[in-house]
Amino acid sequence: MAHVPQIKIPATYIRGGTSKGVFFRLQDLPERAQVPGPARDALLLRVIGSPDPYGKQIDGMGGATSSTSKTVILSHSTKADHDVDYLFGQVSIDKAFVDWSGNCGNLSAAVGSFAISAGLVDSSRIPQNGIATVRIWQANIGKTIIAHVPVTNGEVQETGDFELDGVTFPAAEVQLEFMDPAADEDGEGGSMFPTGNLIDDLVVPGIGTLKATLINAGIPTIFIQAEAIGYTGTELQDAINSDPEALARFETIRAYGAVRMGLIEHIDEAAKRQHTPKVAFVAPPTAYQSSSGKAVAAADVDLLVRALSMGKLHHAMMGTAAVAIGTAAAVPGTLVNLAAGGGERSAVRFGHPSGTLRVGAEARQVNGEWTVTKAIMSRSARILMEGWVRVPGDAF
Known part of the structure; x- marks a missing residue:
């Protein structure tokens, strides 16, 4: 042959x-x-x-x-x-x-x-x-x-x-500037907050009604509160990825959030769109030990964020999700902003499973609509x- x-x-x-x-x-x-x-x-x-x-x-x-x-x-x-x-x-x-x-x-x-x-x-x-x-x-x-x-x-x-x-x-x-990172009208919801709200009541059958910030900036992201789903925001990968029931719950939240954001018409379509949207949970600052053993003090960060990518908790933070975090933190009244203590801010340092990351964003209101001109962060x-x-x- x-x-x-x-x-x-x-x-x-x-x-x-x-x-x-x-x-x-x-x-x-x-x-x-x-x-x-x-x-x-x-x-x-x-x-x-x-x-x-x-x-x-x-x-x-x-x-x-x-x-x-x-x-x-x-x-x-x-x-x-x-x-x-x-x-x-x-x-x-x-x-x-x-x-x-x-x-x-x-x-x-x-x-x-x-x-x-x-x-x-x-x-x-x-x-x-x-x-x-x-x-x-x-x-x-x-x-x-x-x-x-x-x-x-x-x-x-x-x-x-x-x-x-x-x-x-x-x-x-390497410093990166993500210019005008909010979504375009032709594909991802039409505005930075596709529902028009900074916080939504997201109904997820079998789980309940969750407060959620749904944002299109960097990448479409669903932010929920850690305590609302039984977490502290200090979790490392194994705490989530070794729990099939937890992963299934997050995927269900992601699917219903995707429908609410207008990214898909039915939850069944989420399986063919694994990369977007992301789902993340936030919490106020708390001390924890990172995956490398490094101690992260509550004073080192403004808030804690854990995010899932392709159905698993990310070992650090996706760059596009960091843009979403920085942008949401810059808008007073979002769940991300409130977890960071509220008020106006142009930069935020958040804790993730591997340590911390700082991201900046310039957000402003134009005719009652929030917009972001750019988000900035450093990588290598x-x-x-x-x-x-x-x-x-x-x-x-």
Whole structure:
């Protein structure tokens, strides 16, 4: 029996923030995968090693978590005043689909540096020494991200002393600006608060009526109170992820929240839209020990936040959810703002399972509607491996 040989595709494996993903230049993909569709999805699934009923992604580049089952495609930008177009694909671990419905804020930190290294940014825009400003068009959600990438001797600087909780080793700091991160009218609800309320009564059959802040900023997110669902906000991954009943409850909350936000018409559709919306629970500051053993004092944070991604509690915090946290914290009266003590604020430091993170946001009211002009946070990124990824030639 004849077997189709493997093909090799130029690729780069990069850590961005607290995530890892396989990065491609659009022009390097096989021709039939250079356009959206089944061939592209099948290729990326095979690259990552999905669907895997064992949930391990042994036969691919994925790491068997939502943070490591990710792909990125970059190309010269088709948008005026932008350097690069950035498309993110969240690959399901055990199911045969790629979710294109949202961005990855963590991997956004690696886009600018990869774009420079891959020759996608005009050399005239890259200083010999200093900070390169890379203008990114986030194609999944139609938003602008500005990455400030350190450059030394004409090359991207990846090493440094910036420490990010959830990442073991220090690296160079990359500051990200998420411009106008609230949702567009054409896809994700039409306003920052799709129901028009800062707090809603979310009816979830079998669970009850929960106070919820439903926000479209960075990524659609459902915020609920930790104590309302029996938690303190100090939980680490195992407390949630080892409890199938808890995971099922969170998925039910996510499904009903998605309907309330107008993202889907029926709760059954949530299973095919795993990447968005996110669900998170918040609590006032309390001391706890992070997953690394580091002590987090109540005085170190403004509030506590735990968030789920792809059906599991995240080990740190998704970058896009951090944008949602910062934005919601800047709007007086949301559950996030109230957990942080209420009032006006332009930045917030929150506790997550791996430690703390600071995010800033500029929010204001225009004609009675809340809007956010930008959210700012720092991450880091580092190339782990570059060369070619191989897949069977008949895999897509």
